[in-house]
Amino acid sequence: MTTESKTIQITIDEDSGIPLWLQLRNRLIYLITSGYYATGDKLPTVREMAVDLGINYNTVSKVYQDIERDGYIVSKRGRGTFAHDGYRKHADAADNAADSLADVFIQQCRELGVPRADIVGLVEKRLKAAEG
Structure with missing residues (x-):
């Protein structure tokens, strides 16, 4: 401490x-x-x-x-x-920092009203952009 x-x-x-x-x-x-x-x-x-x-x-x-x-x-x-x-x-606490960040991202998307399918699509789109 x-x-x-x-x-x-x-x-x-x-x-x-x-x-x-x-x-x-x-x-x-x-x-x-x-x-x-x-x-x-x-x-x-x-x-x-x-x-x-x-x-x-x-x-x-x-x-x-x-x-x-x-x-x-x-x-x-x-x-x-x-x-x-x-x-x-x-009960659904994240096991590590990456899971925690993913949880925060999902929560923020939901607060913005982004549908579940769009969240998945957004992540896939950003991953492709990061790779290319």
């Missing part, structure tokens, strides 16, 4: 077409599920993260609230925000 926050291992691509908050959310989830942030490790404050990444405080705050609700972090008033393993308690 680290009481000092680690260096931020996040880059934001403003030209990617992916919303900044989603890039940040996905990267933080990856850093937690991959073990970069172990359970109990302190994360940067919302303000530190916003300044270091050059993005709006409210954007970072929204992401922290979102991933706290999903069990990836826990905030302790006056002490900070810490990586948490609450996400593992879900």
